[in-house]
Amino acid sequence: KQEVTQIPAALSVPEGENLVLNCSFTDSAIYNLQWFRQDPGKGLTSLLLIQSSQREQTSGRLNASLDKSSGRSTLYIAASQPGDSATYLCAVRGVGTGGFKTIFGAGTRLFVKA
């Protein structure tokens, strides 16, 4: 059974710092891994989607890497800003369940202090 774990659960950093959020998963048979952002009371906004054959994806100040064999992904945020404060969720879409189920981690709550 696929399990997704995100570390740390919460993180507080001063503005301008570079930071790394970690995601690990137990079953490496995945179609893709997706990083989302969720603001309080809102739905999920997709940040980056990495296919199982890819190693990383970049968008602006965000870079996500995927090491499928070790079951790990990291989300790197450069030069953090107060507007980056949100919960970041990692999700994997597994092969074993026909590709229908997406399994989420519990998220990392990020607070960037001005």
Next chain:
Amino acid sequence: GAGVSQSPRYKVAKRGQDVALRCDPISGHVSLFWYQQALGQGPEFLTYFQNEAQLDKSGLPSDRFFAERPEGSVSTLKIQRTQQEDSAVYLCASSPSLETGREQYFGPGTRLTVT
């Protein structure tokens, strides 16, 4: 519309009442997903539709939960005889094709509170 929409955004139900939650996916999107998100947790998969066919309902927590998508577009998640443990945010997502590698686009969710 431009994105996935859900209604109502907030719903308060007395324990034992039936509720119906609506999802309007992005026009033309083939795949539709429902998730349940408890406070402080990540979303948990409930069910998946490919057009009007419900291909996976393994995440539905009990037989009080029922989902349909009769014409392959709008979907409704119905919860009968609501219980306090059903209180959560219910999220809907759609995806443009049958390919398992495609991105999911989420709606804003319906926050259900059962009193």
